[in-house]
Amino acid sequence: MKPLPLGVRVAAGLAVTALEQARKLPQQLAGLPLTVVSEAMQLSMRVQQHVTELAIKGDDVLSGLRPAEEEPEWATFDEDETPVTTAVEVPADDPWEEEERAIAEVPEFLPSYDELSIAQLRARLRNLSAEQLEELLRYEKAHESRPEFVGMLNRRIATVKAQ
Numbered sequence: 001m002k003p004l005p006l007g008v009r010v011a012a013g014l015a016v017t018a019l020e021q022a023r024k025l026p027q028q029l030a031g032l033p034l035t036v037v038s039e040a041m042q043l044s045m046r047v048q049q050h051v052t053e054l055a056i057k058g059d060d061v062l063s064g065l066r067p068a069e070e071e072p073e074w075a076t077f078d079e080d081e082t083p084v085t086t087a088v089e090v091p092a093d094d095p096w097e098e099e100e101r102a103i104a105e106v107p108e109f110l111p112s113y114d115e116l117s118i119a120q121l122r123a124r125l126r127n128l129s130a131e132q133l134e135e136l137l138r139y140e141k142a143h144e145s146r147p148e149f150v151g152m153l154n155r156r157i158a159t160v161k162a163q
Contacts, residue, residue, distance in 0.1 A: 063117050107135050118148055125152075130160045 003009075106113050109132055110124065125133065137153040140146065 059120075063120065064115060105139075107132065107139060110136065113139070114143075118152065121149065122152060125156045128156075130157055133157045133160060 109128070110116075113121070113136065116124070128136070133153055133156055137150065137157065140149050140153060
């Protein structure tokens, strides 16, 4: 017996599948609204995730093109509630400070530190130990010594030590 052409066999399989699906239709209709809502929510969440990923990538690229924003006065964070420890001020013409600045290197655990905005740094601080935070603080004081960075690092160190 000679086999039927492929097109005829595919059409027969398609017809049988359609008939099977038609028999299941009454059972599927009862759950259809729930299925539609569930799939719509999944699609919405996937779209939101993709948009967020794109925004994060865009932030990383654009952060190098514009100056870092200073923290607004009205913004408060958990770290702000702990008392700030004041550091000893070093005179500007101190030769020891100049030497420390010259030999200090970017910490290995955060090699992109110099390019981070204050918001980007804040997001990374929760994963660091007190020792790493103190190393960052020393590095910041030896280089840029930006008040908002120094203050945030001091507050985070106090929070970590209090825990």
